[in-house]
Structure formats: C-alpha cells, structure tokens
Amino acid sequence: GENVEQHPSTLSVQEGDSAVIKCTYSDSASNYFPWYKQELGKGPQLIIDIRSNVGEKKDQRIAVTLNKTAKHFSLHITETQPEDSAVYFCAAINKAGGTSYGKLTFGQGTILTVHP
Amino acid sequence: DTAVSQTPKYLVTQMGNDKSIKCEQNLGHDTMYWYKQDSKKFLKIMFSYNNKELIINETVPNRFSPKSPDKAHLNLHINSLELGDSAVYFCASSQGLKSGYGYTFGSGTRLTVV
Numbered sequence: 001g002e003n004v005e006q007h008p009s010t011l012s013v014q015e016g017d018s019a020v021i022k023c024t025y026s027d028s029a030s031n032y033f034p035w036y037k038q039e040l041g042k043g044p045q046l047i048i049d050i051r052s053n054v055g056e057k058k059d060q061r062i063a064v065t066l067n068k069t070a071k072h073f074s075l076h077i078t079e080t081q082p083e084d085s086a087v088y089f090c091a092a093i094n095k096a097g098g099t100s101y102g103k104l105t106f107g108q109g110t111i112l113t114v115h116p
Numbered sequence: 117d118t119a120v121s122q123t124p125k126y127l128v129t130q131m132g133n134d135k136s137i138k139c140e141q142n143l144g145h146d147t148m149y150w151y152k153q154d155s156k157k158f159l160k161i162m163f164s165y166n167n168k169e170l171i172i173n174e175t176v177p178n179r180f181s182p183k184s185p186d187k188a189h190l191n192l193h194i195n196s197l198e199l200g201d202s203a204v205y206f207c208a209s210s211q212g213l214k215s216g217y218g219y220t221f222g223s224g225t226r227l228t229v230v
Binding site for chain 2: 104105
C-alpha cells in the first residue's frame, strides 16, 4: 500500500517569512495529492491539491509542487500570517487500482507556528 | 449549512462499554469514510462505504462495526471499549470512490475511554 512521509514535524517561522513542507510517497500509481489544514478542535480542511499531470499549482499565498519522478511534493506558504498556524497534512491517493485504490493516505502532519 | 455532521463531539466512557458515533452528510456525496486520529495527530483510514456498500475495511478490530443505512449516513459502533480506543474519530465524505477529490471532513468526535 501507499506510504507518505512528511517533514518537518514542527516548523516555526516569523510572520512574513515563507514556510515549506515536504512529502514523499511510495506508490507510483498515486495520482492525486491534496493538502489539508487542521485547526485546533476542527477537522482537516482542503486548502490546495494537485494532480499527477501538473507540476505546480498556486492559489494566492500557497503553492504546491509535484515531482513525479522523485515522488516528492511540497507545500509553499509565502508571507505567513499568525492565522496560518495549524497542523498541515499532505496526502496521496491512487485512483487507478491496486492495493491502495481509493484510500487517501496521510502524512504524519506538520505543526506550523507563525510568530507575530 | 452543507456539511458533514458528527455526533457527539465528545464522548467519555468506561472500559467495556459499547458506544456509537453518528455521521450525516448533506453534500450529496456517495462515499463516506471513518478516519482515526491518534494522540500524535496521525490520520488513518478505518472504513469506507460507497453507496451503502463497504469498500475499504482496514485492519480494524472486530469490535468496530460501521453501518450505512443510506448514502448520507455512516455510523460507527464500538463494542467492549478499550483504553487504546481513545482518539479523535473523523467522518468524511467525497463524491465517488475513484475521485478522491474534495474530501470533506466532519469536526470529529473525541472519544476518551477511562
């Protein structure tokens, strides 16, 4: 099945700095990679996603890059703000078949703290 | 509001008891999931139902039994609760098992077994 590794586990930045979270996946059949933000006491919320036929996607201050060959994908947050503080999860899913078919597999999570 | 709703939000119970968590979605999705989040925040899939049919059943003890009376509801019943069952349980839904797009999560049920 799929295995997603996420780093770092904690990330502390100053307001206005950039933050980068990196993930690797094991199943080459995975073809959809969402990122979720989980605030305290809430469920994960989708913030951005990328499909395997795209190398980069941007939405205002957040961007995601995907390197299919290396099986890496990353989340980039620019001009961080205190309200960006949360736990961020990467995930991967295989929509094509195999043992990981239909399962959204999460990374271990990154606790991002943005200091004012 | 369109959402995935879970009840209860908090559940404190003694070892050996049986408890249920309910989930409902009004998004018109046909696939629903149960995820478990442990104390280290790790999210792991437990079950998935597509149009009331069990599609994914991970290595979960038999004490956990999901039930989907219709595609808008997915409940989780847990028998003989153990201390290790303490966690936050999230229900989620999506349109189509193949898509994986736009999983919508509920706000979670924090289960504490004492």
